[in-house]
Amino acid sequence: MASVEQYLRPEVVHQIKRLDLRAQFVVKGFLQGLHASPYHGFSVEFSEHRRYVPGDDPKDIDWLVYAKTDKYYVKKFEAETNITGYLVMDVSESMAYTYRQELTKFDYSICLAAALAYLMIHQQDPVGLILFSERIHSSLAPRSKRTQLGNILSLLSRARPAGKTEAGRSLDQLSAMLRHRSLVMIFSDLLCDVEDVLRGLRKLRHRGHDLILFHVLDEAEVTFPFRGLVMLEDPESGEVVEVDADNYQREYLEEVARFRTRMREELGHIGADYVPLDTGTRFDRALMEYLINRQARF
Template structure:
């Protein structure tokens, strides 16, 4: 496992910084516009307004806005615009898989988490971390101090993805832990039961019903998506260690259809539940992954 510093090396920092510079919608809009979102993150200035409602202090009315619209609006204060984020990281052994990419699925998730942490803390939004396997293993309270990115990466760099996972149970446990409406960013390959009792999808719905916004980063290895194998190959389940020998050429079409169905199930279920679903693979630069997600969300909004 790479050391924490490897995620903070100059070229990675530059990639993260470019996220900040790429069209202001990345900073101001990344967490805005989520399905039915109660949050207005990444804004600590009076950059947004809401309609005046009974109980608001009349002194907060923006009279310039009234002059332009003939309607009463009040400026949103910092307390109303800040959000609390939680990075929820899958530590199952399958996340350690890589075929020919430099980064495993877990490493890739850390880079993406670093970018999100950088963006949120840059706007004074607190962010914390939860890691899970068959249950939650570590929990780091949200903070908005700049040292938090180093704290998060140092913790992750000292972890080794291992063992089995129970994503559904872990997310249910997380939902019970959260006392206030939060933004939960889940990083997982989702190699677990999707539906049924104890499945991932019911657990995601539970988070949404608890008033939380959810972004599901579905991280697969490039080989899991593209299936670049030929001839006879032996496949091994990283968690059960079960092995299967197949003819890759004859299996490819069915396999690719299954992967597409796998992703489509989550895409549809997340859409219906008001969850943002982000399918990724480890061949995508993580800054591009964020940008493509933003473009997709912008078109859907």
């Protein structure tokens, strides 16, 4: 992860551009596809006038037209949204893990985050970055300038996954940091106390933030490809367990599936998106599928 360019390789950007085209992000606004925005923005692209009817906001009345026609007309604008996005990245030590893939979970998450940051900045939406492990230890304020992408990628390339995951505590911190309602995109393997995570997510959602949780696991963590007798060590806690892998794959996969199902249900319940991913899936394809799926819902 030496260079910023690694995360924005031409083929990735091209893929994202194509994604833009195909998803009509550029025309309709990325965030329209990304979220159902309740905000009013500052766009000047006029659309049409229509007669005022009781109930319309009086501040939308075009007084110039009233002066000319003596009738109340309100201005209609192209529905455009500007939203502040936060890329919240888990940089605990477990994110540095890969068993046999080219990208670690962290690398995979950076690729996802870079693509999303590119999209947002491309349509001039401010986007910020927050890194956490046991707590939030780095952050980059949201900007919509084109230089912001470089800053984000620069910070990410400097980051080194280390320490334990304390997602609950970090989300609490994040909740306190965010003043305005924002789109919070979390990238984590969630290898921590899931109850704390859910509590933190509920709090964020309660404050009006829109949530997308990218649950990134290594391919080995979702397939358990081991055979025979293995001794597994947790890189964060150093805990070691001895397992006869031959007879354990089925049980392990059941556990993972149960975890994912629970997360999907819990997040669905609070109106947040849960996106389970693994490093064995191409991230651009996974992201595109998610965005298309999300667009279809709005």
